[in-house]
Amino acid sequence: MTVLMYTVGVLLFVFGVAASIGLHECGHMYPAKKFGVKVTQYFIGFGRTVWSRRRGETEYGVKAVPLGGYVKLVGMLPPGPDDDPGTVRKSNTGMFAQIISDARSAEYELVEEGDEDRLFYKLPWWKKVVVMAGGPMVNIVLAFLLFAVVFMGHGVRTATTTVDSVSQCVIAVTKANATGPVRACTPADPVAPAKAAGLRPGDEIVGFNGKPVPDWQALQTAIRGNGDGAAALVVRRDGRDVTLTTKTTVSPRVDVNDPQRITKAGFLGVSPTVVLERQGPGFVLSTMANGTWETAKALGTMPVKLYHVGRAALGLEQRDQNGPMSVVGAGRVAGEMASAPTVPLSERFFSLLLLLAGLNLFLGMFNFVPLLPLDGGHIAGALYEGARRGVARLRRRPDPGFVDVARLLPVAYVMAGVILVMSVVLIYADIVAPVSFS
Template sequence: MDTVLLYTLGVVLFALGVAVSIGLHEVGHLAPAKKFGVKVTQYFVGFGRTIFSVRRGETEYGLKAIPLGGYVKLVGMFPPHPGEDPTRVRKSNTGLFTQMVSDARSFEYEQVEAKDQDRLFYKLPWWKKLIVMSGGPLVNLGIAFTLFGGVFMLHGVAVPTQTISVVSECVVPANAPARECTADDPPTPAADAGLLPGDRIVGFNGATVESWDDLTTLIRANTDGEARIEFVRDGERQTATTNTTVNTVLDLDDPEAVVQAGFLGVSPTTELERQGPVFVVQQMGTYTWETVKALGQLPIRLYDVGKTVLGLQERDPNSPMSVVGAGRVAGEISSDHTTPAVDRMISLIMLLAGVNLFLGMFNFVPLLPLDGGHIAGALYEGVRRGWARLWGRPDPGYVDVAKLLPLAYAMAMVLVVMSVLLIYADIVAPVRLG
């Protein structure tokens, strides 16, 4: 198939996957809200101008022009000002921030009728608010778990074997730029021993080797000592003797760090091996923790992206991307003729799973306007009311998250700037495969 057509197909499939993920995220809010009796007036995927909408009962469902998010309009997110009739919220205040909050309350109650007073979101028990606001990001995490789990259990994971795929010609530190061997580079112990691609290593210094991990551990611990290697070539068991050397290699516990350890100079072949549920849970735990760490480093990484946009440095291939950048990666994956079609499809699924994992965790950040801000408010309300009951004090009432709206508006501006920066960077200095 034509490269351009494949590229376009990859972008379209990825965009559809993201749109479906956004739609399901909003269903995660919509379904429990309706279950708990909250009045829901709108369910939209996208922002901006409405392309299509249809009304079913009291709720309008539709699509908007800018497919960068979605929303569900839950009536009564903010309680009225203390002492005021919720149907007659005051509309004039002194002070910019006070006016912002007052205007937001007024907008909340424009669609509230007398019969809706028991269907306002803020009147829900704190644990129901928690379920409604957690539903969206939990759906994203569920999508990620399902996609990753499907790949791991049905397709399999590439597992290194004891069979050699590549014998390095010379010793080059793992953190050195990729280059050709020179006359000044010493040969690797594996090349010196005469090992060849296709050899299957079964023993090292008298120890039986049953996996690539076994061999890696033995080689690294051997530093620059003598190495007696047993291997099978063309069905015949053979032995070679050499000395491993100390080299700069990647840390097994932290792939971004390097250590000094024994080095042989061989790379393994890999085989697909289907995994079980335990592996899926462990891997999802690892991915989730890595995502949390990435979120913690997001300000620094965005600063680096800004330097890239200004031409001060090259784009880090591990830097954050917008959905535009992820779409470009999807197109490159689809149009890579050197990779089998099945592997390309698996890579697209993994990319979409990663996007859902990030979106889910990002929405748990406890700041408005993200879902995490409302989740934090619900948890605080539960703790505050529980503490009052424990000490026999009067009920402190609902938590008024509207008071945090000035911070929410500031955070919204930060998100807009972040999105614009990443989209621009993905256009002028995109992350590319390889």
């Protein structure tokens, strides 16, 4: 059964990734067609064609490797300054010049008679932005919808101020026992303050040292900051308020802000009751905002993180569980989530949705990076074109014309090479030193 659920989880994740890619490409294709651009191909995947069908002037299909996709918009590159669109191919000296010339020639092999006004580069700059931003914006909208389904429809596991269990004794947290089961108490262990105060499971803590307790986080902060001081607790028990007194103790605990760190803090000895609470749109938006910021930071530190992933793949250090991983690693995590025997089936399903939501948010943000061959590179070129033409109009100078993104093709090829190397390193690391949440 575990193997079956693992396989189901991986297949669901692969289907979700393929659907996300397909919708991303639709985000490019739909506005392009609306603006009159000729679109000759729409494919999900790379490599050998598995299936395709032509409808009108566009061939739709699926390729063997579902790790990407593309839409062929005719006329992405303008002709050279001295070229006629129909006779672009020329002999060039210099590797970069030849690359640019060959790219222009390949671009215009699909241009037929009557297509002259249907070329992408001839669109107004703002239409280019709409077309190129459509793909990553679809991923961001998908991320919002998936987060909304989970947070607003299913709920978020939230710790409450109702006591679930009371510790019998004080056991210091160490690196050896921080992630394992808690050992049994011995006569040498001091009695936990909560036990000494008479707290019981089901008690709702509503006050601590004369101050109301709005939520578990506030209570936890108050307890940790109390050190070994006196503690007066007001608990709601059987419909009435009861005041209990004790004294918190200082004990090594896991840092709430850094799970890898152990620090000394005030300790009471209670565990909260955790319930599923449905959240509102504001919670979804704040999660998206935090995720966007974390994604931006992750992209900025990607070279350093990739270096450590490479070291982990060579067995020189432990793999960071919060570090980057490839779609192969994410698929493995999806399988582990789906096959977790102690987790309810509904929780596994919504965990997969959260994984897909995070992936879509990352894909959307990554594609907005303003470098070719990413969508953000084309958006940056279109914005520059609009600004340049606007400045020319204000200064009453001749129209400078279209921005020639072909001149940036060497940068695009370098970036494509970097992305390929990153993918190979991450995939290899996900095979030999995988991130595991089981």
